[in-house]
Amino acid sequence: MDGYEAMQKAYQSILAHDFDQAIAWFKQAVKACPDNAEYHYRLSISCMRSSRLTEASIHARRAAELEPDDDTYRSHYERVRAREHVAQAQNYLEEGRDRAYFSILLLKQAVELDPLSTDAYLLLGMAYADVDDYRSALRAISEVLRLEPDHSLAIRLKQEYEQQLHQYTTSSTKFEKSEGK
Known part of the structure; x- marks a missing residue:
């Protein structure tokens, strides 16, 4: 299966509210086309929405690296990093x-x-x-x-x-x- 088909399956999974399956399909798209920034970006968004911040960050960073002049990818990566900081800060506050x-x-x-x-x-x-x-x-x-x-x-x-x-x-x-x- 090529990346485009995997992306279509991912969108179908999102419409069916099966977000874990959508992530699996996005991963297939990335695997088929590892240098496609859009695929990494879409995977990152789904991971972020599913509170998988580490995965979201990896793929957001990769999208921004592949297309360094794209403001959408760069700002998305910054938002993911901000969420990571918030999560870590919350853990620190819970420690005392x-x-x-x-x-x-x-x-x-x-x-x-x-x-x-x-x-x-x-x-x-x-x-x-x-x-x-x-x-x-x-x-x-x-x-x-x-x-x-x-x-x-x-x-x-x-x-x-x-x-x-x-x-x-x-x-x-x-x-x-x-x-x-």
Whole structure:
């Protein structure tokens, strides 16, 4: 079977909501035509949608290498890398507060790679809050709300972080006054 036929089978599988089978067909297309950037790109998209980020990254990178002047392939690879950073940052945050700084670094890279990633901004806000940097947390959450004004979790976190910042600045002011006496 040639690459074109395998691609057609992959699209049929997608229409039938059989995404694992679609990935298998996309892999067949890549195997038949390993230097076809479009095949790698389509496989990467399906892998990303199925949370197979490592595979998605490999094929997104390959598509971008095969067609370095193609903005679609390059920007897709950046989005995949951003998702990888978000996933890794989330793992760090689950390990505890002492890993929050690693998360912040990864999430800053993620938003540079994909400035439309509400997940990256949301997690960045949460990571900043974990280290009591509520001003930065609010900036990140505000970015989520700029991208998605009705994001319910971001709305709730914004209120929470505004309260935390107010409490922090109020207690800092009281401490500074008591130290000055």
